[in-house]
Every structure is written in C-alpha cells, then in structure tokens.
Amino acid sequence: MKTLEEVAQRAAVSLATVSRVINNQPHVRPAIRERVLSAIRELGYVPNAAARTMVTRRTNIVGLMLPQVTWDWYGGDGTFYPMLLQSVSNACTVNERHLLLSTVPPGNPQMAREVLGGGHIDGVIASMFASADPVINLIATSHLPAVLIGRNPYYPELSWVDVDNFSSAQEAVSYLVRQGRRRIATLMLGTEGQAGVQRRDGYTRALLNHGLALDPALLLEPSRSGDDGYAAMQQLLDLPNRPDAVFAAADGMALRALDAIRERGLRVPEDIAVIGFDDQPSASRAGPPLTTVRQPIMEMGTQATALLLRLIDAPEAGPLHMVLPTQLVIRQSA
Amino acid sequence: MKTLEEVAQRAAVSLATVSRVINNQPHVRPAIRERVLSAIRELGYVPNAAARTMVTRRTNIVGLMLPQVTWDWYGGDGTFYPMLLQSVSNACTVNERHLLLSTVPPGNPQMAREVLGGGHIDGVIASMFASADPVINLIATSHLPAVLIGRNPYYPELSWVDVDNFSSAQEAVSYLVRQGRRRIATLMLGTEGQAGVQRRDGYTRALLNHGLALDPALLLEPSRSGDDGYAAMQQLLDLPNRPDAVFAAADGMALRALDAIRERGLRVPEDIAVIGFDDQPSASRAGPPLTTVRQPIMEMGTQATALLLRLIDAPEAGPLHMVLPTQLVIRQSA
DNA sequence: GCCAGCTTTGAGAGCGCTCTCAAAACAACA
DNA sequence: TGTTGTTTTGAGAGCGCTCTCAAAGCTGGC
Numbered sequence: 001m002k003t004l005e006e007v008a009q010r011a012a013v014s015l016a017t018v019s020r021v022i023n024n025q026p027h028v029r030p031a032i033r034e035r036v037l038s039a040i041r042e043l044g045y046v047p048n049a050a051a052r053t054m055v056t057r058r059t060n061i062v063g064l065m066l067p068q069v070t071w072d073w074y075g076g077d078g079t080f081y082p083m084l085l086q087s088v089s090n091a092c093t094v095n096e097r098h099l100l101l102s103t104v105p106p107g108n109p110q111m112a113r114e115v116l117g118g119g120h121i122d123g124v125i126a127s128m129f130a131s132a133d134p135v136i137n138l139i140a141t142s143h144l145p146a147v148l149i150g151r152n153p154y155y156p157e158l159s160w161v162d163v164d165n166f167s168s169a170q171e172a173v174s175y176l177v178r179q180g181r182r183r184i185a186t187l188m189l190g191t192e193g194q195a196g197v198q199r200r201d202g203y204t205r206a207l208l209n210h211g212l213a214l215d216p217a218l219l220l221e222p223s224r225s226g227d228d229g230y231a232a233m234q235q236l237l238d239l240p241n242r243p244d245a246v247f248a249a250a251d252g253m254a255l256r257a258l259d260a261i262r263e264r265g266l267r268v269p270e271d272i273a274v275i276g277f278d279d280q281p282s283a284s285r286a287g288p289p290l291t292t293v294r295q296p297i298m299e300m301g302t303q304a305t306a307l308l309l310r311l312i313d314a315p316e317a318g319p320l321h322m323v324l325p326t327q328l329v330i331r332q333s334a
Numbered sequence: 335m336k337t338l339e340e341v342a343q344r345a346a347v348s349l350a351t352v353s354r355v356i357n358n359q360p361h362v363r364p365a366i367r368e369r370v371l372s373a374i375r376e377l378g379y380v381p382n383a384a385a386r387t388m389v390t391r392r393t394n395i396v397g398l399m400l401p402q403v404t405w406d407w408y409g410g411d412g413t414f415y416p417m418l419l420q421s422v423s424n425a426c427t428v429n430e431r432h433l434l435l436s437t438v439p440p441g442n443p444q445m446a447r448e449v450l451g452g453g454h455i456d457g458v459i460a461s462m463f464a465s466a467d468p469v470i471n472l473i474a475t476s477h478l479p480a481v482l483i484g485r486n487p488y489y490p491e492l493s494w495v496d497v498d499n500f501s502s503a504q505e506a507v508s509y510l511v512r513q514g515r516r517r518i519a520t521l522m523l524g525t526e527g528q529a530g531v532q533r534r535d536g537y538t539r540a541l542l543n544h545g546l547a548l549d550p551a552l553l554l555e556p557s558r559s560g561d562d563g564y565a566a567m568q569q570l571l572d573l574p575n576r577p578d579a580v581f582a583a584a585d586g587m588a589l590r591a592l593d594a595i596r597e598r599g600l601r602v603p604e605d606i607a608v609i610g611f612d613d614q615p616s617a618s619r620a621g622p623p624l625t626t627v628r629q630p631i632m633e634m635g636t637q638a639t640a641l642l643l644r645l646i647d648a649p650e651a652g653p654l655h656m657v658l659p660t661q662l663v664i665r666q667s668a
Numbered sequence: 669g670c671c672a673g674c675t676t677t678g679a680g681a682g683c684g685c686t687c688t689c690a691a692a693a694c695a696a697c698a
Numbered sequence: 699t700g701t702t703g704t705t706t707t708g709a710g711a712g713c714g715c716t717c718t719c720a721a722a723g724c725t726g727g728c
Contacts, residue, residue: 001453003714014678019716027676046451050393051714053384054683061434068424078615082416089437090402093445098454100395101435103423111427117380119335119684120432281412282616337684348708353686361706385684388713453714 002045011039022047053119061098062308063121063144064088065112065135067128068103070225079280080297081127084149087301088125095309097122109134116142123312125149125304129224130192145311145318147304151194159311159320161304165195168293168326169202170209172275173247176334177210181245181273185218185236187229187257189249199249199277218243222253229253233260244272245334251276251283254290258333262287273334288332296324336379345373356381387453395432396642397455397478398422399446399469401462402437404559413614414631415461418483421635422459429643431456443468450476457646459483459638463558464526479645479652481638485528493645493654495638499529502627502660503536504543506609507581510668511544515579515607519552519570521563521591523583533583533611552577556587563587567594578606579668585610585617588624592667596621607668623665630658 008018021036053059092099123145131152139146140155148160186203189196222228248254254276279294307320342352355370387393426433438446457479465486473480474489482494520537523530556562582588588610613628641654
C-alpha cells in the first residue's frame with residue numbers, strides 16, 4: 001500500500017502539501033497541485049482510513065443496527081429490513097459515507113458494543129423490535145449521534161423517524177366500520193415495541209369511537225417467527241361468534257390469514273374483510289389483492305440518514321423527530 | 335472516550351501491560367490481570383479501532399459489495415441479495431467480524447475504490463451482475479483477499495462460491511422434455527454474467543441432448559428491472575406456434591410469466607409448463623405453486639464468508655472454489 | 669532595490685495503540 | 699546469600715495521517 005510519503009517524494013513536495021491537495025485545501029499553487037495529483041494517480045494512492053481517523057476523529061462511516069432476524073418474519077416476504085437497509089445504503093453512498101451493518105443476535109450485543117465504543121462509526125441508525133432492547137441503551141450511553149426507526153418511550157433524548165401508527169391503525173379500523181363491519185378482530189404485533197402498542201391502541205380507539213364492544217377474544221398476538229398468523233386466524237374462525245373483519249398489524253400475518261380464511265371456504269371480503277399493514281410487494285399480488293396501510297419504508301431510511309448526517313455535523317441540534325405519512329391503500333380484501 | 339492510558343493509570347500499570355490483558359496475551363500475573371480488567375470495566379473502556387488498525391494492519395471488518403439494485407429485480411420479491419446479505423452478516427457476527435456493506439451504483443465505483451484501497455477491510459465478498467464489472471477489476475488489483483459469489487471467467491485468480499448453473503438448467507429443461515414438452519422457450523438472464531450464460535447453455539444443451547430444434551424466437555432476454563418477464567411471456571404467447579413450456583432463469587420472471595399465461599385463459603401446466611430458478615419464498619405460494627431450481631443462497635453466503643476468513647489468514651491458500659448443489663423442486667407448474 | 673504584507677511551503681508533534689527489547693522481579697538451587 | 703534462569707513489567711518507537719506554526723517565497727508600492 002502506498003503512503004503519503006511516497007506521493008510526496010514523487011511530487012517532490014512535503015507531506016503537508018500532499019495532504020492539502022488530498023483534502024482540497026487552499027494554499028497550493030496550481031502547478032504544484034497538478035504535480036501532486038498526477039503523482040497520486042500514477043501511484044494509485046488511496047489515503048489510509050485508519051490513519052486519517054486517528055487524527056480527525058472521523059470515520060465517514062455510518063452504523064446501521066438491525067435485529068438478526070430471518071427474512072420471513074411474520075410470514076411476510078421479509079422486505080421491511082431489506083428496504084430500510086437499501087434506502088440507508090443508497091443515502092450513504094449519495095452522501096459519500098460508508099455503511100457498517102450490524103445484525104445484532106438476540107441477547108448478544110457484544111459486537112454492537114464494540115462498534116459503538118470503538119470509534120468505528122460517526123453515528124448510528126437503529127431499528128429494534130423492543131423499546132427496551134439493550135442495544136438502544138448502549139446507543140444512548142455511547143453519546144454517538146443516533147437516529148432510531150420508530151420512537152422510543154424510554155429515551156426521549158434520542159432522535160427518531162416514525163409513522164403515526166396510532167392514527168394509521170385507527171383509520172384502517174374506522175374504514176372497516178364504515179364498510180359495515182361490527183366484529184373486528186386484530187392480529188397484533190408484539191407490544192414490546194411502540195409500533196405494536198400504538199397499532200393496538202389505534203384499533204381500540206377506533207372501536208371506542210364507533211361505540212363498538214371490545215372483545216378480548218378478538219385480540220390475538222401471533223409470534224413473529226413462522227406462520228403463527230395462520231394459526232391465529234384459525235383460532236378466530238373457530239370462535240362461536242366469528243369476526244367479520246380482521247386488522248392485521250403486518251402484511252405477513254394478513255396474507256397467512258387470507259390463506260386460513262380461504263381454506264375454510266369463506267370469501268374475502270364478503271364474509272370477512274382483511275386489512276394489513278406495510279404494503280409489502282406481495283400484498284398487491286395476494287388473492288384477493290390486500291387492502292393495507294402503506295408505510296414509506298424507503299423514505300424512512302432516507303430521512304433517517306439525513307437526520308443522522310445533520311446530527312453528526314451539529315450534535316447540539318438534536319433530538320430531531322420526523323413523522324412520515326402513511327396511506328390506506330384500498331384494494332379488494334376490504 | 336477512554337484511552338489505554340487512563341486504564342493504565344487507574345490500574346497503576348504500564349500501557350504495555352494493559353495491552354497484554356486486552357489482547358489475552360500471557361505474561362501477566364493473575365492479580366494484575368484482575369486489576370486491569372476491573373479498571374477496564376469501571377471505565378467502560380473499549381479499544382480504539384483506528385489506533386489498533388494502524389499498527390496491526392487488521393480491521394476485523396469484512397467488506398460486502400453488491401450492486402445497487404432495487405428490491406424487485408426481475409419482478410421477483412427481491413430476496414436474493416437480502417438473503418445473501420443476511421447469511422454473510424450472520425457469519426461475520428459468529429466469527430466476530432464487522433461487516434462493511436457497499437452497494438455500488440452502476441458506473442460509479444468511487445466509494446468501492448475507497449473501501450478497497452483505504453485499508454478499511456481485511457477482505458471482500460462481492461456479487462456483481464456482470465463478469466466485467468469495474469468493481470471486480472478493482473478487487474482483483476487491490477490484492478485483498480476476496481471471494482466472489484459466482485465464478486468469473488476473466489479473473490481465474492479470484493476465489494468464488496457458485497452453483498452449477500449449466501447442469502441445473504440442463505436438468506430443469508430435461509425434466510420438461512421428459513414431461514413430454516417439445517417446444518420449450520427460455521426467459522434468459524442477461525449474459526453479461528456467467529449465471530446467465532450458463533443457464534442458457536444448459537438450456538441449449540438439454541434441447542440438443544434430446545434432438546429438439548433450437549428456435550431463436552423462443553430465446554428471450556427480458557431486462558432486469560420492472561415487469562419485463564410479463565411482456566416477454568406475452569410475446570411468446572403471440573407466436574404463431576406458441577411454446578408448450580418455459581424455463582425462466584429467475585423466479586421473478588416465472589411469476590410474471592404465470593400472470594401473463596393466466597390472463598390469456600391458458601392453464602398451467604396443462605397448456606404451458608413453467609419452471610423457475612432460485613426458489614424464492616413466493617414461488618411456493620404462486621398459483622400454481624412454482625416448480626423451480628432451488629439455489630442455496632444462505633449457504634452460499636455462509637461458505638463465502640468461511641472461504642474469505644481462510645484467505646485472510648492464509649492468502650497463499652487461494653484461489654479457493656466451491657460449488658454448492660442445487661435442487662429441482664417439483665411443485666405444480668411443471 | 670527595499671520593505672511591508674501577503675501567499676505558499678515544510679518541519680514536526682501528536683492521535684491511541686501494539687510490540688520489541690531491555691530491565692526488573694522472582695524462583696530455584698547451591 | 700549469591701548465582702543462574704525464568705517470568706513479568708515498562709519504556710519507547712512507530713503505524714500514516716492532519717494540522718499548527720514558523721519559515722520562505724512572492725507581490726507591489728515607493
């Protein structure tokens with residue numbers, strides 16, 4: 001690997017001058033700048049990142065922490081994290097940052113600790129299921145610029161990008177009521193995260209708003225992994241007084257629910273209406289195409305990156321918050 | 335941020351001793367080791383990565399280079415790269431490495447150049463569409479340990495993990511012939527990569543083997559982006575002498591083809607049999623469930639990481655090659 | 669031609685760590 | 699207690715870069 005020194009030698013100037021050229025600083029005569037530039041080109045010189053970091057305390061690397069999760073959580077096609085990742089990655093490229101990805105295994109934040117404390121990154125974006133995930137605490141105590149995907153009740157000092165899960169859920173369920181549905185069930189997300197809590201609360205509020213009874217039997221919480229949405233829907237269908245609509249807090253569950261309903265020979269939406277959440281790609285190709293709440297996932301990643309870069313340049317500007325709009329996409333399942 | 339020096343001070347020992355403790359080296363009396371360890375704990379000390387890298391020339395970071403592509407290439411559900419990424423990421427975590435992800439925008443390898451030349455990473459795994467992608471050349475000339483996903487005809491010195499695309503395609507098409515199909519079309523991948531070339535060649539060889547005519551009209555190459563597979567299938571259906579089977583070199587295309595066939599009121603597999611490639615999650619949920627060649631994507635990522643770590647420790651051991659088995663998953667579309 | 673006031677250039681310290689090498693401490697034995 | 703041999707400890711150089719500060723070079727006005 002070439003060093004600054006070799007470039008300096010070849011261009012017959014000092015290290016300082018080469019450094020100035022590399023960093024686009026003034027106070028270099030055009031002729032000399034040209035000479036240095038061609039020395040760099042001829043040698044194929046690329047500055048050593050570690051050495052630069054040593055002195056500037058900057059890495060130009062953004063950290064992204066995601067749970068180590070299988071691609072098909074909630075039985076969906078697993079596009080949430082990939083899309084988030086992709087948008088963050090693209091935003092980093094556009095802004096000339098590198099991306100260090102940490103997928104954190106449950107209960108083992110060792111690598112995350114190393115990343116956060118080791119000066120690896122200038123700032124971090126994180127999306128965890130649980131508000132109380134240890135990783136969030138590590139982030140908060142690291143005092144690194146940070147942006148969460150999804151608000152966190154325990155760390156008001158952290159910045160976040162989120163959607164209004166409460167209103168979105170409320171809107172979806174209200175829509176079902178306006179369609180004449182009266183017995184509306186919900187397939188909930190886990191309530192260890194705010195998304196789960198708020199979507200459930202939005203569901204509840206909509207029922208309350210319309211004077212409908214709250215039946216605990218209609219509130220199910222399938223596990224994240226596997227096809228639990230399918231089993232949960234069967235459970236609902238086994239009820240003596242089965243629901244006439246289901247609000248699923250994730251498309252994956254809605255899709256599995258569709259399967260279960262179809263298997264019983266019931267029609268969607270005639271017998272049971274189904275609404276999902278996310279608008280993942282396969283939602284529009286389901287049978288029938290799924291009515292669902294669209295989350296602007298890519299936009300969330302892009303904005304999170306933008307906020308983070310702002311925080312990196314001006315940490316005192318935080319905490320920053322951004323609520324992105326959702327949209328109820330009405331197709332044929334409700 | 336805490337430094338070695340502060341730890342040394344608190345434990346009343348020299349820098350060298352603290353360094354020995356941190357790196358689990360011998361020649362430290364147990365009592366002192368304990369004292370240092372608790373100083374580290376009390377201060378919440380984490381070693382500075384850049385400083386370590388400066389002297390060890392090791393970063394413990396693995397680079398992963400992927401094309402900057404939208405999640406739905408070939409109209410699929412975009413799980414190839416996410417799954418690859420996930421398996422590499424998990425393998426890195428298991429092996430206590432960090433992962434630096436670069437999504438390379440077409441025609442702009444600047445960030446990739448920085449990563450490869452700047453001492454950011456100890457080695458790199460790359461999966462590019464085109465064998466001649468400039469990134470591959472950067473990798474080859476960087477002399478960094480590297481493993482490609484998919485063999486490359488131009489750089490025999492590089493290690494790779496791959497499947498036998500030729501035989502897999504041949505097997506799939508032979509299966510169609512054995513099912514009595516005689517006019518078999520193919521929806522090809524782009525031939526700028528070996529996967530595309532070899533799947534096409536396998537298709538050709540299967541026809542040759544069975545004495546079937548090669549009709550250029552039955553060889554279509556839809557573009558990667560968007561729903562070209564759908565349009566291509568329509569084109570095939572418009573043929574005066576339409577095919578009785580289609581071998582699609584990617585599930586996404588196969589799925590779009592299914593749509594096009596259904597829309598014409600034709601039956602799968604009775605009128606036209608369809609075989610895909612990849613076995614992406616939605617393949618099994620298609621109507622009818624898709625017969626397809628399963629690629630062990632996760633396994634490829636895991637093995638690529640394993641090979642890379644081997645190369646990092648012993649560069650002279652390369653180049654390493656590994657061919658993973660595929661499997662023809664027979665469902666109902668053929 | 670000389671000097672003030674500018675711009676350009678270079679020397680060298682220092683970032684936080686590892687690792688070599690020599691010194692110090694200890695153990696074993698006579 | 700002295701000596702040898704072994705283990706433990708610490709001093710300090712050096713990794714490749716940036717950035718400060720002082721020196722050198724240049725310009726223009728007299």
